[in-house]
Amino acid sequence: MEIKYYYIVMSQKEMLQNQVLEEIVRERANYYISKKKPLDFWITISPNFLEDKEYEKIKETNFYNQQKKDISYKIEKKEENFYGALISLDAEFINWIKLRLGYFENIDEEIKKGTYISDGIHGVLSWKKEEKISPLKSRKNYLHPDIVVKNYKKALEIYYSNSFVKN
Numbered sequence: 001m002e003i004k005y006y007y008i009v010m011s012q013k014e015m016l017q018n019q020v021l022e023e024i025v026r027e028r029a030n031y032y033i034s035k036k037k038p039l040d041f042w043i044t045i046s047p048n049f050l051e052d053k054e055y056e057k058i059k060e061t062n063f064y065n066q067q068k069k070d071i072s073y074k075i076e077k078k079e080e081n082f083y084g085a086l087i088s089l090d091a092e093f094i095n096w097i098k099l100r101l102g103y104f105e106n107i108d109e110e111i112k113k114g115t116y117i118s119d120g121i122h123g124v125l126s127w128k129k130e131e132k133i134s135p136l137k138s139r140k141n142y143l144h145p146d147i148v149v150k151n152y153k154k155a156l157e158i159y160y161s162n163s164f165v166k167n
Contacts, residue, residue: 003127005135006094007087008104009058010120011070012045012144015084020100025086028093041088046142049125049135050083060111063104063118073145082144087125087136098122 015021025043032039050058058064058081064071071081088094098104102119105111125135 001129003089003129004091005087005089005125005127006091006122007047007085007125008094008097008101008120008122009047009050009083009085009107010101011067012082012084013070013147014067014119015043015086016045016147018101021086021097024097024100040090041086041093042136044085044087044136044138046083046139047085047087047135048133048137048139050081050085055107057111058107058121061105061107061118061121062114062116063120066118070144070146075145082142091124094122 010018025041028041029039031037049055071083073080073082086094086097103117104120104122105118107121107123127135
């Protein structure tokens with residue numbers, strides 16, 4: 001049996017700091033929980049499916065070229081890419097999200113060069129249950145260094161401000 005997963009991909013920075021997306025996902029999760037409905041959407045950080053050869057064409061998109069500084073990072077002379085994905089079994093939900101957040105290029109179609117602003121990419125994944133690796137699998141603890149530094153800096157500020165107040 002084949003399962004279709006619909007997705008949008010954004011930079012990790014944009015995905016994790018986008019208040020509109022956070023509110024939508026939180027409200028949808030609360031609705032599903034209140035109705036005892038199983039979740040049919042997931043947020044993944046650095047999803048493994050983007051490492052497949054067919055996704056190398058991401059680097060040709062306006063999205064990648066416009067947001068390269070928020071996606072690409074050199075680590076020990078190797079270029080790493082930091083994406084986030086919202087994946088769902090519900091195509092209408094993904095289409096609605098795209099309309100709310102901006103313009104998303106279709107990775108399954110020919111990439112159109114232009115001067116338009118692109119907030120990410122979207123597409124469809126087909127997965128067969130007999131395949132061992134789930135399309136929801138991601139590289140754990142693989143956050144963009146700028147996100148880690150920002151969170152670490154905030155933690156240090158809180159720690160030191162509390163330390164000085166006590167003395």
